[in-house]
Structure formats: C-alpha cells, structure tokens
Amino acid sequence: MTAPCxxxxxxxxxxxxxxxxxxxxxxxxxxxxVFDLYFRRLPFEGGYAVWAGLEPMxxxxxALRFSEDDLAYLGTLGQFRPEFLAALREWRFSGQIEAFxxxxxxxxxxxxxTVTAPLWEAQLIETMLLNTLNxxxxxATKAARCVLAARSSPHGGEVLEFGARxxxxxxGALSAAxxxxxxxxxxxxxxxAGQRFGIPVSGTHAHAWVESFPDELAAFRAYAKLYPDSxxxxxxxxxxxxxxxxxxxTVARELRAAGHELRGIRLDSxxxxxxxxxxxxxxxxxxxxxxxxxxxxxxxxAVIAGIISEGGRIDVYGVGTQLATAGGPGGGALGGVxxxxxxxxxxxxKLTGDPxxxxxxxxxxVWRASEQNGKQAGEQLQWDVLTLGGAPQAAQRxxxxxxxxxxxxxxxxxxxxxxxxxxxxxxxxxxxxRTLTDIQAFSARQLARVATExxxxxxxxxxxxxxxxxxxxxxxxVMEDLQAQHTK
Numbered sequence: 001m002t003a004p005c006x007x008x009x010x011x012x013x014x015x016x017x018x019x020x021x022x023x024x025x026x027x028x029x030x031x032x033x034v035f036d037l038y039f040r041r042l043p044f045e046g047g048y049a050v051w052a053g054l055e056p057m058x059x060x061x062x063a064l065r066f067s068e069d070d071l072a073y074l075g076t077l078g079q080f081r082p083e084f085l086a087a088l089r090e091w092r093f094s095g096q097i098e099a100f101x102x103x104x105x106x107x108x109x110x111x112x113x114t115v116t117a118p119l120w121e122a123q124l125i126e127t128m129l130l131n132t133l134n135x136x137x138x139x140a141t142k143a144a145r146c147v148l149a150a151r152s153s154p155h156g157g158e159v160l161e162f163g164a165r166x167x168x169x170x171x172g173a174l175s176a177a178x179x180x181x182x183x184x185x186x187x188x189x190x191x192x193a194g195q196r197f198g199i200p201v202s203g204t205h206a207h208a209w210v211e212s213f214p215d216e217l218a219a220f221r222a223y224a225k226l227y228p229d230s231x232x233x234x235x236x237x238x239x240x241x242x243x244x245x246x247x248x249x250t251v252a253r254e255l256r257a258a259g260h261e262l263r264g265i266r267l268d269s270x271x272x273x274x275x276x277x278x279x280x281x282x283x284x285x286x287x288x289x290x291x292x293x294x295x296x297x298x299x300x301x302a303v304i305a306g307i308i309s310e311g312g313r314i315d316v317y318g319v320g321t322q323l324a325t326a327g328g329p330g331g332g333a334l335g336g337v338x339x340x341x342x343x344x345x346x347x348x349x350k351l352t353g354d355p356x357x358x359x360x361x362x363x364x365x366v367w368r369a370s371e372q373n374g375k376q377a378g379e380q381l382q383w384d385v386l387t388l389g390g391a392p393q394a395a396q397r398x399x400x401x402x403x404x405x406x407x408x409x410x411x412x413x414x415x416x417x418x419x420x421x422x423x424x425x426x427x428x429x430x431x432x433x434r435t436l437t438d439i440q441a442f443s444a445r446q447l448a449r450v451a452t453e454x455x456x457x458x459x460x461x462x463x464x465x466x467x468x469x470x471x472x473x474x475x476x477x478v479m480e481d482l483q484a485q486h487t488k
Contacts, residue, residue: 009066009091010073012127017074020120021084029120034342034363036111037129040356043141044301045330047460048450050144050443051112052182053136053175054102055433058424060128061093093121097424100366102434103182103443104419105450106137107465109401110366110384112336114420119343126338134334135172136179138326142301143183144447146319148455149304157304159317160202161188162296163324176324182439184447189318197436204266204294210237217247224251224262231255232264232294240267240275249286264292264316272297273312280313292316300328301457349478356402360386361478364471367391369414370449381449382414387468391416398466404476408466 023029042049066088074080074088095117106112113133115122143159150157161180167173177193187202188194194201205223213219216238224231233251235244245265252262265283267275272295283291295307296318304317322328339359340348347361364386370379385392392398392410400406422430434442453461467475 008070009064009088009124010070011131012124016124016126018079019123021080023120023123024084024087025081030118031344032342033115033117033119033122033340035115035122035126035338036341036360036364037113037115037133037336037338038109038111039134039334039336040108041330041335042108043138043326043330043334044145044328046141046145047454047456047463048105048107048141048144048447049137049334050140050183050447051100051102051104051106051133051137052140052179053133054099054113054423055439056178057129057132058097058429059433060132061097061125061424062428064093064125066091091121091124092427093117093125094427095121095424096422096426098420099423100420101442103140103439103446105381105443105446107384107463109360110386110419110465111341111360111364114341114364116363130336130338132175134336135326136175136182137336138331138334139176139179139323140183140443142323142326142328142331143180143185143319144443145301145457146299146304146317146323147184148447149301149308149457150317152305153308153312153314155313155315157308157315157317158186159184159319159323160294161185161190161323162318162320163322164188164190164193166321167324173324176326178436180323181436182443184440184444185319185323199436204232204234204264207234207237207268210234216243217250220247220251221254224255224260228255228258228260230263231260232266232292233262234266234268235279236267236269240270241278245279245282249282249288252283252286252288252291262288262291264294266294266296266318267314268296272303272314273307273310276307276313277311294318296320298322302328305457347474347478349475349482351479351482358479360401360467360471360475362388362471362474364388365390366419367416368419369416371413371415379415379449380451381446381463383410384419384463384465385410385416385468386466386471388470388474392468396469398468399472401465401467404472408464 071085099113146159150159161177164173167176174193177188177190178197181199187200189203210216210219220233233248248265255262276293292315294316295314299317299319300322342363349361350359352358367385369383370381385398394410394412396410397407454463
C-alpha cells in the first residue's frame with residue numbers, strides 16, 4: 001500500500017544533466033549546495049495550501065539510480081562524455097532534507113523543503129521534486145477546500161474523489177487520488193488507488209446499467225438483488241423526480257421487506273439543490289430518512305457551497321474533474337520553484353528585475369507560532385517566521401519576504417516551534433513512512449488550527465510569513481553585493 005515510486009534517474013529535464021556534467025568537469029559537483037523549494041502564490045485564490053507528496057518523494061530518493069539502460073540512452077545523445085557517464089553509474093542521493101510534515105498547512109515564500117547535498121545530487125532531483133510536490137499539494141489543497149465546503153452544511157457532508165477519467169494520464173489519476181485523500185476525501189472511485197494506497201473505494205452504477213434493461217425499475221431491482229447491502233441507485237437516466245425517485249423508493253421498500261436497506265441515491269444532473277431537497281422530503285415521508293443522497297456532475301468547492309446556501313440536502317459529494325485536475329480560479333498548476341540558497345557555505349541569491357521573484361539567500365529555519373495556552377491541539381496558528389538561527393523573540397521587528405518596507409513587531413505570548421524536521425539524512429529516511437490515514441488525520445488537525453477567516457473560500461485573511469532581522473539583513477547584504485558587482 002505504498003505510493004508509486006519513480007526509480008529512473010532520467011525523470012528529469014535535460015538541462016539538469018548538462019549542468020551536472022558541467023559541474024563534474026569544473027570540479028564543482030561535490031561542493032555542498034543548499035536548495036529551497038517554495039511557492040510564491042497560493043492556489044485557488046485561497047488562504048492556505050496543504051503540503052502533499054513528500055512520503056512518495058522520499059521513497060523515490062532512496063531508490064534513485066542510473067540503470068545501464070539509462071546510461072546507454074544518455075550515450076546516444078552525443079552530449080555526455082564517457083567519464084561523466086561512468087561517474088553516474090555510482091551516483092546515489094546522499095543528502096539531507098528538512099521539510100514540513102506531509103499534510104501540514106503551508107504558505108507562500110517559506111521553504112517547504114530544503115535539500116543539502118553535493119551540488120550535482122541536489123541539481124538532478126529538482127524536476128522530480130517539483131513534479132511530485134507541486135501536483136499533489138495542489139490537489140490536496142483543492143480537496144481540503146471541497147471538504148471544508150461540504151462540512152459547512154448543518155447536515156454535514158463528505159467528499160469522494162471521482163476524477164480518474166478526467167485526470168492527466170494514469171500517473172496523474174493515481175497521484176490525484178492519493179493527494180485528495182490527504183486533503184480529506186473519504187474514498188476514491190479508482191480501484192488501483194484503493195489497492196495501492198489503502199484508500200476506501202466507492203462507486204455506484206452508470207446510466208448504461210439502466211439503459212441495458214427493459215425499463216428503469218427492472219434495472220434498479222437487478223442491481224439491488226446483486227448488491228442488497230450496498231445499493232446506491234442513479235436516478236437521472238430518464239427523469240429524476242417522476243421516474244428515478246419513485247422507482248428507488250419502490251426498490252427501497254422491497255429491500256426492507258427482504259431484510260436489507262437501500263444505501264443511497266445519486267443525482268448527476270439538474271438543479272442539485274432543488275432535487276436533493278425534494279428527494280430528501282420524499283424519502284423521509286416514505287420512511288427512509290437514512291438513505292444517503294449523493295451528488296456528482298462537475299462539482300467544485302464553489303458549487304458545493306452554492307448548493308448548501310440554497311438549502312440542498314446532499315450527504316456525499318463525488319468530485320471528479322475539478323479535483324483530479326485541480327481546476328478553477330487560481331488552479332491548474334502550483335508555481336513551486338527550487339532555488340539555490342547556499343553553495344560551499346556562501347549565500348546565493350537570484351536577484352532578478354522582479355522583486356517578487358527574488359530568492360532568499362542563506363540556510364534558513366522556519367518557526368511557527370501559536371497561542372501560548374498550553375493546549376497545543378486547540379491552539380490557533382498565528383505566524384511563520386524565517387530566521388538564520390534560533391526562534392524569534394518578542395518585540396523583534398520582522399519584515400515581509402517580498403516587501404522589506406512592510407514590517408511589524410512580534411507580540412509577546414506566542415509559542416514558537418520549529419515548523420520543519422529532518423526527514424532524510426545521508427540519503428536515507430530518518431523515520432519509517434507514515435500511513436496515509438495518519439497523514440490525513442494530521443492534516444485535518446492542522447487545518448482546524450488555521451483561523452476561520454483564513455480558511456474561508458472567498459477573500460480569506462492572509463496568514464503572516466515574515467523574515468526575522470538576521471534573515472532580512474542577509475538578504476539586504478547579498479543584494480547590495482550583487483548590485484555592486486554589476487554596476488562597476
């Protein structure tokens with residue numbers, strides 16, 4: 001029940017390998033490099049992101065090798081010398097990784113993951129890190145938003161992942177199912193994802209089932225006979241309220257007479273708020289208050305919130321396209337980047353002409369503050385601060401990572417803890433892999449610690465991420481040095 005693990009070191013961009021060869025022949029490849037992985041803008045115009053994909057990435061790094069077939073292929077490209085290819089035969093990742101725990105809530109401009117390794121090792125893994133972590137973080141965040149929307153109903157609600165048919169290829173479907181579970185989805189329709197990750201699987205039947213029988217009632221009866229304790233009936237093949245719902249109630253009565261109960265009905269088109277209200281009233285009147293109402297049909301967090309605001313009575317939301325593709329405003333891709341912060345002990349910085357894209361130099365620590373009430377489980381997250389050393393101190397003036405002119409003093413009474421931990425040392429995990437169920441539960445606890453105003457779907461409050469004076473001072477010095485070098 002482990003995540004898919006990339007094993008080919010060729011899962012990279014060509015320029016990573018050409019740079020590696022350049023480092024090798026210039027004697028730079030063994031210098032200690034520090035790279036930070038972070039993003040600059042939150043997805044979905046939201047207030048937080050859910051960090052996902054770390055555990056399968058650690059599996060990948062432990063197993064990463066250049067096979068003989070890999071080396072033979074590189075030899076055919078005409079760009080790589082025999083000495084370099086021979087060195088790649090013994091290449092292994094031997095570095096250290098500091099990272100937020102998978103499932104944690106994360107924010108822009110803070111290093112979510114820091115790699116410390118020989119330069120050519122740290123360089124090679126950039127593409128696979130960004131590929132895995134960007135996508136799964138994006139989908140986990142989308143799932144969390146859908147789950148929070150569903151649970152805002154006074155009647156409760158849960159989310160299922162239904163997106164395999166619309167996902168970006170087989171790997172995308174599997175990764176999306178995994179990430180959606182991290183973000184709070186309770187099950188997936190994807191059977192291989194269920195088998196591989198231990199995620200509960202869920203599903204009903206398609207319109208083709210109803211169309212394959214002489215009439216809708218015959219189709220419902222046949223399905224109930226085959227699955228008497230797990231029957232969920234799709235109502236809209238003909239007419240949801242005039243055909244599907246009456247036939248479902250007929251089958252519910254027949255199941256009960258035989259000692260079973262109808263599990264649920266599914267609505268897949270039309271005005272879901274109106275249809276679910278009407279179906280709930282008729283099911284209750286017929287004596288079936290426990291029959292669940294499941295909805296599908298291009299759902300998103302915004303659609304779910306709209307259904308609830310209109311009095312919809314849906315119990316389970318099957319979210320497909322919008323979840324597996326992480327669609328919607330501000331979605332599509334997470335702009336995570338991977339930037340050199342130090343080489344051979346010397347801070348490095350990308351200055352660029354766009355202040356918003358400048359990187360932060362030096363080896364940084366991330367500290368997270370919560371209310372100092374002695375009950376960490378119930379504490380609300382308050383502030384993340386990047387330092388070069390110890391925890392921030394009360395009354396210190398910290399600044400915005402993008403705009404140094406925007407600053408604020410740290411108030412007293414905050415409880416500061418390291419936000420990240422060492423998850424890999426010497427190329428090996430520092431702890432056994434966590435189960436996906438544990439990651440999901442941890443993520444739910446962390447989301448509950450985020451202020452309601454930051455979690456809301458529209459116009460969320462901005463969670464504060466700041467630079468301590470030492471980190472801000474280093475940035476200023478490195479920036480001035482770079483400007484001086486290029487203005488002589």
